[in-house]
Amino acid sequence: MIRAIMAGTAVGALCAVLGVFVVQRGLSFIGDGLAHAAFGGIALGLLLGASVSHATWVALPFTVLVSLGISFVLRRGRMRGDSATGVFFAVSFALGVLFLGLRPLSAPPVNVESVLFGSILAVGPQDLLVMGAVCVLVGLAMAITWTRLAYATFDPELAKLSGVPVERLDDMLLALTAVVIVVAVKTVGIALVSSFIVIPAATARMLGRSLHRVTLYAVLLGVGGAALGLLLSYHLNVASGATIILVMGAFFALGLVVKRR
Amino acid sequence: MERVLVADDVTVRLGGKLILDGISFWIPKGEFVCLCGPNGAGKSTFLKTVLGIIEPTSGAISILGKPAGVAQRAVGYVPQRKTFDQDFPATALELIVANLRGKWPIRVHDAERERARAVLQRVGGEALIDKPLAGLSGGETQRVFLARALVTDPALIILDEPTAGVDVRGRQEFLDILWEISASDELAAILVTHNPAAIARCAERVVYIEKKLIAWGLPDELLGKSSLSAISYARTTRTPGGVIAPDED
Incomplete structure (x- = not known):
């Protein structure tokens, strides 16, 4: 249970801090898109003979490549973010289905449910090590670039005129989001991971009057939602991933009430 | 008179299409220029070239003697109201x-706050300093963006249709501020506008382009040229004072 709480809060914090920028840029759908791209990557790993756990190492570069593809299409400016994400989402998922179908009949069966919904209670020490490394990587990258990323999110053109390397930051944001999603799929699954990105950030957006406060609130909501959801699911003996999302959804509803007042 | 901006035979092709064709003119220190032309004439492309966002295919733009791309701190920019995120906290x-x-602040130092307050006072927006951008009217928002552009003490300020989408009162107030800027002997400006009142109130010189430079001169000089009928309204309502003639070559 302690490992599950550590994993859940790490994923909650990572997704929230990236989610602030993703949501503010109107790219909320990208979490879903990259999660489904991760499915394509995991399926490719399985086709190559890896276990579900080791297939993550194939999904990682696959999903990062998809994120850079979306970033490239967005930069060309001829397609809206949701359309670009939708195309990559569908193609990656279709590839995943194709890869699974191409596996030999003798291959061991895959627990699709664990890929779709995660298995946070089955997180092992090695998974925690990987998450710790990703936490350090993403935390450092975001701490170093936060002020420039914020400026580029406000207005890319003005930021560029002030010398901010907007394109490189765009690529970095989507690539880090891809990395975090692939790591998070193990714990919360493909179907629910985008909620970790969108809900805390959207709730914090209603409460904060400056971007750094929004970021702080989002992290607190992500970590708090994950911890409270896990504890509730443990005591009520219900699905952990779904309970976490429902707790985050309740925070969002409370945020709406607070905002109205 | 020192030249703040020199456009020397600037040609821009984008995707093989000719957008600007051999544009040449200059702006001396302190001169307020209105850049006019029909939709698709290349005004926005010209601005982007001045800002260093687009490289000319041939020719060059220099600002205070330096290439446009490396003199960005000498240029202030006020975008159209629609181009920034109104929902940003x-x-x-x-x-x-x-x-x-050159980056978003987490904490603002006292000296920076004082500098921001002073520049907001200059545009009549001192009371807006701590207001969220999302709650500002169109006119107030553009004052804040004007203050933002002025805070680095630029030699040239570029205003890209700043009153588009602003209500009548906000537009009038903004024009009053621009008129005060046009009276300055220090700050040169390029105002892209379709608004006759803005040209009449602020222009010390008018540049009219349709891919090529069609006309460049004092508003009064350009009257009577049939191709410039779009700007001929400057004749009757020009506010007196401050016209600066270009250097003789």
């Missing part, structure tokens, strides 16, 4: 300080 103070630092 930020105050006027943060926006102005972001331009000073």
Whole structure:
């Protein structure tokens, strides 16, 4: 249970801090898109003979490549973010289905449910090590670039005129989001991971009057939602991933009430 | 008279299409220029070239003697109202300080706050300093963006249709501020506008382009040229004072 709480809060914090920028840029759908791209990557790993756990190492570069593809299409400016994400989402998922179908009949069966919904209670020490490394990587990258990323999110053109390397930051944001999603799929699954990105950030957006406060609130909501959801699911003996999302959804509803007042 | 901006035979092709064709003119220190032309004439492309966002295919733009791409700190820019995120959780103070630092502030120092307050006072927006951008009217928002552009003490300010989408009162107030800027002997400006009142009130010189430079001169000089009928309204309502003639070559 302690490992599950550590994993859940790490994923909650990572997704929230990236989610602030993703949501503010109107790219909320990208979490879903990259999660489904991760499915394509995991399926490719399985086709190559890896276990579900080791297939993550194939999904990682696959999903990062998809994120850079979306970033490239967005930069060309001829397609809206949701359309670009939708195309990559569908193609990656279709590839995943194709890869699974191409596996030999003798291959061991895959627990699709664990890929779709995660298995946070089955997180092992090695998974925690990987998450710790990703936490350090993403935390450092975001701490170093936060002020420039914020400026580029406000207005890319003005930021560029002030010398901010907007394109490189765009690529970095989507690539880090891809990395975090692939790591998070193990714990919360493909179907629910985008909620970790969108809900805390959207709730914090209603409460904060400056971007750094929004970021702080989002992290607190992500970590708090994950911890409270896990504890509730443990005591009520219900699905952990779904309970976490429902707790985050309740925070969002409370945020709406607070905002109205 | 020192030249702040020199456009020397600037040609821009984008995707093989000719957008600007051999544009040449200059702006001396302190001159307020209105850049006019029909839709698709290349006005926005010209601005982007001045800002260093687009490289000319041939020719060059220099600002204070340096290539446009490396003189960005000498240029202030006020975008059209529609081009920035109205929903971003930020105050006027943060926006102005972001331009000073080149990055978004987490904490604002006292000296930066004082500088932001002074520049907001210059545009009649001192009371807006701690207001969220999302709650400002169109006219107030453009004042804040004007203050943002002025805070780095630029030699040239570029205003890209700043009153588009602003209500009548806000537009009039903004024009009053621009008129005060046009009276300055220090700050040169390029105002892209379709608004006759803005040209009449502020223009010391008018540049009219349709891919090529069609006309460049005093508003009064350009009257009577049939191709410039779109700007002929400047004749009757020009506010007196401050016209600066270009250097003789």
